[in-house]
Amino acid sequence: xxxxxxxxxxxxVLVRPGVTFNEWPEKxxxxxxxxTLIGFNLILTLVALPKARAxxxxxxxxxxxxxxxxxxxxTIVNYFVxxxxxxxxxxxxxxxxxxxxxxxxxxxxxxxxxxxxxxLLPVAAVAWVAPLLGSLIQTLLILALPLExxxxxxxSLAAFLPPSPHPGVGYLLLDKINPFVIWxxxxxxxxxxxxxxxxxxxxxxxxxxxxxxxxxxxxxxSMAAMALxxxxx
Numbered sequence: 115x116x117x118x119x120x121x122x123x124x125x126x127v128l129v130r131p132g133v134t135f136n137e138w139p140e141k142x143x144x145x146x147x148x149x150t151l152i153g154f155n156l157i158l159t160l161v162a163l164p165k166a167r168a169x170x171x172x173x174x175x176x177x178x179x180x181x182x183x184x185x186x187x188x189t190i191v192n193y194f195v196x197x198x199x200x201x202x203x204x205x206x207x208x209x210x211x212x213x214x215x216x217x218x219x220x221x222x223x224x225x226x227x228x229x230x231x232x233x234l235l236p237v238a239a240v241a242w243v244a245p246l247l248g249s250l251i252q253t254l255l256i257l258a259l260p261l262e263x264x265x266x267x268x269x270s271l272a273a274f275l276p277p278s279p280h281p282g283v284g285y286l287l288l289d290k291i292n293p294f295v296i297w298x299x300x301x302x303x304x305x306x307x308x309x310x311x312x313x314x315x316x317x318x319x320x321x322x323x324x325x326x327x328x329x330x331x332x333x334x335x336s337m338a339a340m341a342l343x344x345x346x347x
Contacts, residue, residue: 120146138308142236159203211238227310237305248294290329
């Protein structure tokens with residue numbers, strides 16, 4: 115498998131990311147690896163879709179809705195959940211990659227890095243192999259566990275803690291420490307350094323700042339959601 119071909123790049127970031135990014139081409143392809151990863155993501159979504167729909171329907175059955183409203187809600191779920199899941203599988207990765215490339219380009223200026231969104235998009239795409247592997251494991255857990263245990267399906271450090279109806283900051287922090295997300299950010303840092311032609315430490319420093327902001331904002335939003343909807347938690 116040729117190292118500079120896009121299949122070689124995808125394989126390389128998994129088995130030897132340092133070498134792969136050191137040999138990163140000046141004009142790396144974006145759409146071939148992007149469409150491949152989106153395709154795998156869609157497959158995982160379709161595999162988990164029946165279980166996901168069953169989870170939502172189980173929640174409806176336990177709700178105090180009248181029979182007529184429950185019938186309407188069930189019909190909506192049977193069509194809305196699959197449509198939104200498929201749409202999300204196709205669009206969300208692209209949104210994530212553009213957001214990551216934009217954030218790295220913006221923060222990178224403070225570190226003296228001259229990187230463009232267009233130049234970073236191929237890096238963001240191939241670095242997504244790490245979260246995709248996490249999604250694969252999560253999908254297998256969803257298929258293996260009963261519906262009642264779905265709220266325990268996690269691939270973060272919070273998986274080692276008992277579920278909490280009112281999680282605190284510590285629980286939310288552990289929930290954000292996902293090894294596959296961290297792996298993704300490390301790959302982004304190495305790729306940023308390769309695109310900017312700087313040492314790896316500067317690229318990793320940029321994504322470390324972005325990761326810290328991401329964790330802080332995520333926790334703040336979760337705390338705000340719980341404060342606004344205490345009954346849900």
